[in-house]
Amino acid sequence: MGYVELYTKLSELSPANRKAVMKFIDSLPKERQAKTKRVAGLAKGLIEMKEGFDDPIDFTKI
Structure with missing residues (x-):
C-alpha cells in the first residue's frame, strides 16, 4: 500500500x-x-x- 492509498483511506474516515x-x-x-x-x-x-569437536575432520572416513 502506497502513501497515496493510505492518505485516501485516511481522508475517508470520520x-x-x-x-x-x-x-x-x-x-x-x-x-x-x-x-x-x-x-x-x-x-x-x-x-x-x-569431545573432539575441534579435531580435524578425516575426509577418508566419509
Missing part, C-alpha cells in the same frame, strides 16, 4: 476514527522501544560441545 488511527500510530514506536536489553549468559550450561 474524525473519531482518525483520532483512533492517530493514537494507534503514535503507540507503534513505543512498542518497539519497550523491549528489554538482552542479558548475557542466560543459556549457560544448556549447550554442550562433544
Whole structure:
C-alpha cells in the first residue's frame, strides 16, 4: 500500500476514527522501544560441545 492509498483511506474516515488511527500510530514506536536489553549468559550450561569437536575432520572416513 502506497502513501497515496493510505492518505485516501485516511481522508475517508470520520474524525473519531482518525483520532483512533492517530493514537494507534503514535503507540507503534513505543512498542518497539519497550523491549528489554538482552542479558548475557542466560543459556549457560544448556549447550554442550562433544569431545573432539575441534579435531580435524578425516575426509577418508566419509
